[in-house]
Amino acid sequence: EVQLQQSGPELVKPGASVKISCKTSGYTFTEYTMHWVKQSHGKSLEWIGGINPNNGGTSYNQKFKGKATLTVDKSSSTAYMELRSLTSEDSAVYYCALTTVVYFDYWGQGTTLTVSS
Amino acid sequence: DIQMTQSPASLSVSVGETVTITCRASENIYSNLAWYQQKQGKSPQLLVYAATNLADGVPSRFSGSGSGTQYSLKINSLQSEDFGSYYCQHFWGTPPTFGGGTKLEIK
Numbered sequence: 001e002v003q004l005q006q007s008g009p010e011l012v013k014p015g016a017s018v019k020i021s022c023k024t025s026g027y028t029f030t031e032y033t034m035h036w037v038k039q040s041h042g043k044s045l046e047w048i049g050g051i052n053p054n055n056g057g058t059s060y061n062q063k064f065k066g067k068a069t070l071t072v073d074k075s076s077s078t079a080y081m082e083l084r085s086l087t088s089e090d091s092a093v094y095y096c097a098l099t100t101v102v103y104f105d106y107w108g109q110g111t112t113l114t115v116s117s
Numbered sequence: 118d119i120q121m122t123q124s125p126a127s128l129s130v131s132v133g134e135t136v137t138i139t140c141r142a143s144e145n146i147y148s149n150l151a152w153y154q155q156k157q158g159k160s161p162q163l164l165v166y167a168a169t170n171l172a173d174g175v176p177s178r179f180s181g182s183g184s185g186t187q188y189s190l191k192i193n194s195l196q197s198e199d200f201g202s203y204y205c206q207h208f209w210g211t212p213p214t215f216g217g218g219t220k221l222e223i224k
Binding site: 043044045046047059061062063095097101102103104105107108109110 | 149151153159160161162163166167172204206208211212213214215216217218
């Protein structure tokens with residue numbers, strides 16, 4: 001069974017950085033692209049970017065270039081997203097989502113990020 | 118970027134009714150469209166892919182249709198577990214944008 005287990009809620013100060021993790025199991029980690037999606041409170045979903053765990057190749061939404069950095073650790077089958085220079089606009093729930101064919105077949109449970117002083 | 122316009126934004130319906138949610142793309146997306154269901158406090162779940170194909174385990178009361186720029190999700194005989202939010206998403210190029218969502222509430 002495919003499982004995506006995300007790290008817990010984060011409370012960080014403006015200007016700081018945060019790294020969210022998505023630990024996977026139940027499939028071959030290097031086989032499928034991992035994506036990250038942002039959902040601001042009460043709002044819709046935004047694709048941040050995706051990473052190919054096999055070669056580390058990334059694709060970013062232009063809106064999040066410079067804000068988000070996607071990485072993976074193949075040894076632990078874990079994907080990471082680092083967000084920098086945080087502001088209140090970055091407060092949201094962030095999801096990792098797996099593409100086995102084209103669509104987002106599997107989703108993590110979400111990580112709530114709160115940016116506040 | 119391709120814009121996805123979803124309507125209605127909210128809908129108040131009763132159990133047993135039939136509802137249709139629509140999604141319009143700003144350009145032809147050649148049926149590269151998915152629908153997701155999201156319940157309060159939970160992550161989205163894939164319902165329909167390639168515009169018309171039900172994901173594994175999705176009840177047959179759900180159906181997707183459409184082509185070109187116009188797509189719809191129909192739910193026959195609504196059940197209590199169907200209430201929540203629904204989102205469309207295109208997969209024709211990058212970024213794969215989502216619609217604004219439709220919140221389905223109990224009347």
